[in-house]
Amino acid sequence: MEVHQRVLHHGAHQGVTGSCHEFLLSRTASLLIDCGQFQGNDELFRGSQSSRNNDIDFPIQQLVGLVITHCHLDHVGRLPSLWAKGFREPIYCTPATASLLPIVLRDAMQITKVANADQVLTEIQQRLEPIPYDTWYDVHHHWRLRFRNAGHIMGSAYVELEQRHLEPGQQLPTRVVFSGDLGCKHTPLLPDPTPLEYADYLILESTYGDSVHENREDRQDRLKRAINKAFADGGTVLIPAFSIGRTQELLYEIEDIIHHEPSWQKVTVILDSPLASQYTAQYRRLKRLWDDEAKERLADERHPLNFERLHVVESHQQHLDIVELLRTKHYPAIVIAASGMCTGGRIVNYLKALIEQDITDIIFVGYQAEGTPGRDILTYGPRGGYVELDGQRYTIKAYVHQLGGYSAHADQLGLIEFLATQIKPVHHVRLVHGELPAKMALQKAITASNIITGEVFI
Incomplete structure (x- = not known):
């Protein structure tokens, strides 16, 4: 299976909110990366009533875990709904995100009036698997993950998923990267985002893909x-x-x-x-x-x-x-x-x-x-x-x-700078988490930069 065929999108593909992406580890097992709430027009224009209610409208029996990039509501707000549907697998995040997440979820469940909210929150916390930055962790068969500092909020990360075995003639493991939300340099309190090493397939946010921030x-x-x-x-x-x-x-x-x-x-x-x-x-x-x-x-x-x-x-x-x-x-x-x-x-x-x-x-x-x-x-x-x-x-x-x-999001220049990798160039890029004009502008800018070796998909 080609690496780009391993990614399914359940939110923030055609909009900015509701981040939720599924990565197929094998034909029978997958990881969910974020499970966010839809807001604004992203919520109004969802196709089904269940989607508009921020319910889970995709199968979950194949999921072997959930990866949380950070704990903003548009990345974690549907977690109670995922739990209500029967999800009981490990939840991977950074230690700081594990500290902040209960506050987010408690508030979200009060607003949506989740029954037995305290019990649900306790059960979710018991499933948390905090993983420090820059540490590889085996998640399923031949795949492992690593969190790198994204510089967006405290505990935020971009996620690297790496295939542990090499194919004949392959020098580096296949690596798929989910950017989550990338922050900016010179953000108060936070260290700058960790530079990207490489990615065979990068799922990249594009919130400000058509903008350059003020100094x-x-x-x-x-x-x-x-x-x-x-x-x-x-x-x-x-x-x-x-x-x-x-x-x-x-x-x-x-x-x-x-x-x-x-x-x-x-x-x-x-x-x-x-x-x-x-x-x-x-x-x-x-x-x-x-x-x-x-x-x-x-x-x-x-x-x-x-x-x-x-x-x-x-x-x-x-x-x-x-x-x-x-x-x-x-x-x-x-x-x-x-x-x-x-x-x-x-x-x-x-x-x-x-x-x-x-x-x-x-x-x-x-x-x-x-x-x-x-x-x-x-x-x-x-x-x-x-x-x-x-x-x-x-x-x-x-x-x-x-x-x-x-803005807590990198602008167009910051996103392109993120693509200036340290080990080998990024191959393919899929733009998510952005309105269409922003994605189209970023697609054009990346293509013109000649900084990647493959295609930019929107």
């Missing part, structure tokens, strides 16, 4: 300018942020601004996301995985994720009180709240209260998928349009910023 090294200055503009207006800054990764990066950089800017010494930073608060605590516990710069701040007795001006909202009533205070008193503050695409969570209450005030500033620092309120605000905000929140229309009078340098 990441001066993004903190752009964040500071945007917030200073908002404070000059006397209003509130709203930053919709994903609970894992983006929130911690923002806290890290805001702490640095406060540390160096006397005018920011009395700024109130409000973290209003129970989930993000739990992840931030876990990030602090995982400080052994931080990059050298972050460790130096700790050595200087600074606390980049737990600084003095940070206020963590503890209860729902406190959340409602703060929303009302900001709505009526116009108290200058920075609010970081989930969800990152404004599809739910506490950010929605802030938006409903403040989006029709022209002294409000909304700063987007992450990808906004089609069909989400975040995409609508980003698209129609500058034109005086509206957004629907909880079934009601709100005129967008707030000023809307987009800071592209904060």
Whole structure:
């Protein structure tokens, strides 16, 4: 069987969310790589009702394991559904992902009202097989896997699957690589992604395949300018942020601004996301995985994720009180709240209260998928349009910023750089996890680069 025929796609093939890919180890056994939830238009346009409900609509009896690249919801959100269908095989992930995963799943199961959620979560945790980075692990017969640092969020990895025996005349084992979500260089807290050695077949994400990010090294200055503009207006800054990764990066950089800017010494930073608060605590516990710069701040007795001006909202009533205070008193503050695409969570209450005030500033620092309120605000905000929140229309009078340098995904240049392998060139590439224009642009750029020896499939 040709290596590209061994991969089946059950999500994030024709869209950005719902990552789920199956690798055929043999004719009777396969591994699942990620099992993510569909969001936005990816959810609306699924073909069957079971797909739209994020159920599992493919056979699972041949699965001998699940590999998790990282614990964002669009990569793990269907795991409870997979469990409900009878999956009881090992779940392979990095140790950091094993620490963060229970928080993600507990929240997801509360939203979807999974019966016996605590019991299901305990059973899933018992199946976790944490594997450190850069360590080969035998998974089935002639195949083994290895996790490499992807630099996307804490614990994120790209996955190498390698055939352990060589064919006659073959110098290196057949290797299939699933990129998961690749991060960028110079990401706060995280080491840069590990360079790719080689791949006979690479399944590559393409979220920003048609984009080049703003300079990441001066993004903190752009964040500071945007917030200073908002404070000059006397209003509130709203930053919709994903609970894992983006929130911690923002806290890290805001702490640095406060540390160096006397005018920011009395700024109130409000973290209003129970989930993000739990992840931030876990990030602090995982400080052994931080990059050298972050460790130096700790050595200087600074606390980049737990600084003095940070206020963590503890209860729902406190959340409602703060929303009302900001709505009526116009108290200058920075609010970081989930969800990152404004599809739910506490950010929605802030938006409903403040989006029709022209002294409000909304700063987007992450990808906004089609069909989400975040995409609508980003698209129609500058034109005086509206957004629907909880079934009601709100005129967008707030000023809307987009800071592209904060993306946790590699851009087109970063993805092509990932293809600059160390041992031998990549052969074939399959682009996933991207909207069609992004995939087509990346396909064209890779082909023009002459950096691979085979084809680029979309």
